[in-house]
Amino acid sequence: MLRVYAQLVGSVVLWGGTWISGRLLAQSMPSFSAALLRFVVASIFLLGWTWWRTGAIPKPPRHLGVISLLGATGIFAYNYFFFTGLASVPAGRAALIIATAPLVITLASPQGWRPQVIGGALVALTGAGTVLAHGVPWRLFSTGLTAGDLHILGCVVSWSAYSILNVRATRRMEPLTAVTWACVAGTVFLTLPALQSGVIEHALTATLLDWTNIVFLGVLATGVAFTWYVRGIQVVGAPRAGVFINLVPVCAVFLAWMLLGEPIDFSLVVGGILVLCGVRLANRH
Template sequence: MNQERPSLAGRYVLLVASMALWGGTWIAGRVLGESLHPMSSAFLRFLSASIFLALMTRRAEGRLPRLALRDLPHALFLGLTGVFAYSHFFFTGLKFVPAGRAALIVACIPVCIAVCSAFLFRERFGPLRVVGTLLSLCGVAVVIADGNPLALLQGGMSRGDLLILGCVASWTAYSLGGKAAMKRISPLSAVTWSCILGTLMLLGPAVHVGLGADIQHARPVDWACVFFLGVLATGLAYFWYYEAIRVIGAARSGIFINLVPVFAIVFGFLLLGEPVHLSLILGGGMVIAGVWLTNR
């Protein structure tokens, strides 16, 4: 018993560290958006992540990740949705939306996954989940409309908000596609191959928009952000997250994801000077509470 407690406590520490790293992605993405094209930023992030994950998979499984031909469609879908599409919406949206605001919008992803799973996989969706879903979506509306949801009916949503909602749609598709992929591929291999294939998809658009010029003119802070996004926030954080799932389970680990927008808001305030309005706190609280109810 005494030997398990440090291990268990260590997994909780790694979980919180992973959430802090994921919260920091919104800050790093916004900094990169100041000097690099979104496609260049995405390619460099997932190139470094692919190399790091391939090395980690070799260390964890004793060999480089292998992918059977019959599993290629699953991996391609994961790369298209979770890497290519998500990266486009992520880096482009952060050119127009503050980091904390964007993170709170994306925080409703678990609710969207739960709703889609109920329709596609006939998963149970009781009254508590309905209440959680409505509460979370209302919270997103409060955040997007700066405290006045009725304004959405009049002026609609901004381009930046729509792009961040694209993150929600693409990651929901990635997560649902992962349900089928994980039946045939190990989680670490699935993440590694989705990064590799997604990076290859990003190469053409990145070269087209001037990847070479972006690399030449990148600032030291840009390279630091690329390293943070690729190695720490993608490779290392995913590995820690899956290690925690292995020990304490997916349900208990998933609750910690609610910390991501909290870290994003705090980091945005401390590092970028982003204001924290009452509507952000109120809407964010509604989103997190709704996610917790939906995934109880």
């Protein structure tokens, strides 16, 4: 049991690290190039990992429509918004904004409009506004959002859509099979725009740091972290494992401060606490 909890903590650290790694990679190459290279690596790793575990490459699922939607939302759209947003938005701030995604998923559920959920939504939105407006949420009405902020909010929408679709997909196939073929489908969707943005040239001129980030994002943050998290759900259950997800933005803020030197100011702390409390309140049973 201790090993399982250690793996859940490891998943949180790896997912928190995606914001630092993504921030660095977004400074070196366009969004589609970075996303394609990440998921070529991730797809190869996941296919090999599944073969190693089961002795066979997973067959393409019959539900190609669902898999295509997963690839379009969670891989193609999310990673376009992810890398484009991180080109201008600090990693810690972006991670706290996307921490509102579980709230969007809850609001989209049949039980999403209970008073408890609405209250949690108001608290979380106040927190998100505090982060976005650097401590003065009502300032957003006069200054609006930056393009980078809008792209990170695009991450929230696309990841929420992916998560809702993923619930349906995993009723029909194994979670590892679903994420593997979603990665493959997303890689296919990314290929043409990545070629148009010069991905081959970017791959050939990428530095050692770029490739380190690509491998980290493709192998550790996608393949290993997902496998550990699914194993945690199977052993301790989804409610207990889900609590660990709330720690991802906290870990991201800490890593961004430690590795990138991003300041942790008052608005980030207060807004982050409000976001996490709101999401927790909305999802309490």
